[in-house]
Amino acid sequence: MMELNEVRRAVEALLLVAEDPLSRTQLAGLLKEHDEDESNLSALVEQSLELIKADCSERAYELVEVGSGFRLQVRPEFNKWIGKLWMQRPRQYSRALLETLALIAYRQPITRGEIEQVRGVSVSSYTIRTLIDRGWIRELGAKDLPGRPMMYGTTRSFLDYFNLKTLDDLPPLHELQSPANDIVDSVTQ
């Protein structure tokens, strides 16, 4: 049976070493020992996360919850120094890629044809492939239509990368001229 302090330090160690965010379930699974009482362990993990969150206020990093779980991020106030260290120029994404991603994020599940309809231009396989490679989108299965086109949706890694907890955290769509239908109606009158 582990003590809270031991769990807290182990959770911190795991978060600092893991490549990707870790969920509560993953953390508890990793810390489970043969004789462990699961509900007790879950409670300890939960308390550890609370402790780390509180404790970090003094430190250079903070505990953040994103789509696939928890991770430790350097506080943004240090970005000034990190910018000098980080030689790698941040990657610029093309508008084609971002627009395709936006359509998949807001309209999932969506097929390539449906994306093309909105954008008015064909979507290159390269764009889809890059998004899959980056781990931001995935195939959700074929749509029940002639030709059985593939449907796409976003992944948890997409949420992680853009610092979102759920899809609801996406900026709201600006349908200011809102509902397009009304406008079309007004045009037709």
Added chain:
Amino acid sequence: MMELNEVRRAVEALLLVAEDPLSRTQLAGLLKEHDEDESNLSALVEQSLELIKADCSERAYELVEVGSGFRLQVRPEFNKWIGKLWMQRPRQYSRALLETLALIAYRQPITRGEIEQVRGVSVSSYTIRTLIDRGWIRELGAKDLPGRPMMYGTTRSFLDYFNLKTLDDLPPLHELQSPANDIVDSVTQ
């Protein structure tokens, strides 16, 4: 003029983000502001390193000085959990990893930037690290370019693992290209 506490937290942030160990000189250089008194800054960096070392005794990681400078690493007592984390990882290497390995095999010596240029997406340090840990690639020295990027090549054990006597035993490129073209053509039609 920065205060000790500010420097301490900035040093910690830099060490948490840096991919490679940072020397005292590098740290001071990164933290230098226009009007900074250099000898004072060096002293602050030195004190910060002391503070972090002392402070870490309570934490899951420790400050270690290696050949090229300082780095933070997880305390060995947590290896038990970290080992489990590693075991849980997918039983297959990702496509990103295989593509990176293939590029290094065929195009060595090659820098990370050059790999990224061909793949069109960034290569994570984690991928490089995994390949080095696996013993398949190694650092060949810095390329004479701005930023002095590291060049990579394959190792003896890479050849051994894939049952190759020399790199010349890798299938030649032109053989690879033509069948693939056919595949792409048939897909696009």
Added chain:
Amino acid sequence: MNDEIQEQAVASTTPSASDDYAVPDDLFIPPDALIVILEAFEGPLDLLLYLIRRKNLDILDIPVAEVTEQYMAYIDVLTSLRLELAGDYLVMAATLAELKSRMLLPRKSDEAEEEEDPRAELVRRLLEYEVFQKAAEEIDELPRVDRDIFIAQVDRSDVPVEIDPPKVELRELLIAFTEVLERDKMRRPHPIDIESLSIRERMTNLLTQLANRDGYVSFLELFDHTESREGAVVTLLALLELIRDSVVSVIQHGSYEPIFVTRAHSSG
């Protein structure tokens, strides 16, 4: 000056005019420059939206004739650069032409309420596309890992962790490499071997022009209007090359504002 260029472009929509100004066969166009031009617009809807917004036209009451004319002018420029236009642009051109003719037909007043405005479908598509164009911009601005967010990570300790690495077959490696090469080819324009001096020469001229005029020079001033259309194309391509090499930078204070060109500051 702006209008002048436009008139020139519009005038050449007739086949004979564009033949006169055809790009010479030996003109080397750097592949990267073509990509820049092609990527300026994300397709016909993007181009249309731009034309409408630039002139502050009411999207709900598009002056079809005017917009069609501008649209065709742009298509014509692309064609004169010998860019292979995506079919989508031509489909849109046909749609606009049809709309234009339908708008000319008199509509009976009693039927007006029943009959849909011929522009309604186009307006709906433009508005929908605009929503996602904005959404894409907003996604681009979200805090992002390795740009705005840095993950705190420490190294594994030197004490080795027992791991049982996945197995890989040589075959998988080869397939991976083939795929990389194929993808790379899809992204790269086909290489063109012929090199012509005209663009290099124009690059030097441009740099001299910029050096003589300390500070900012208006984009339009860089074009010599006494020159042929071909000359303007060479200037544009030379400028794109310079921008790509980060020798000059281009500044615009806001959408649709005048564009200025300046020597890039050497920061190193």
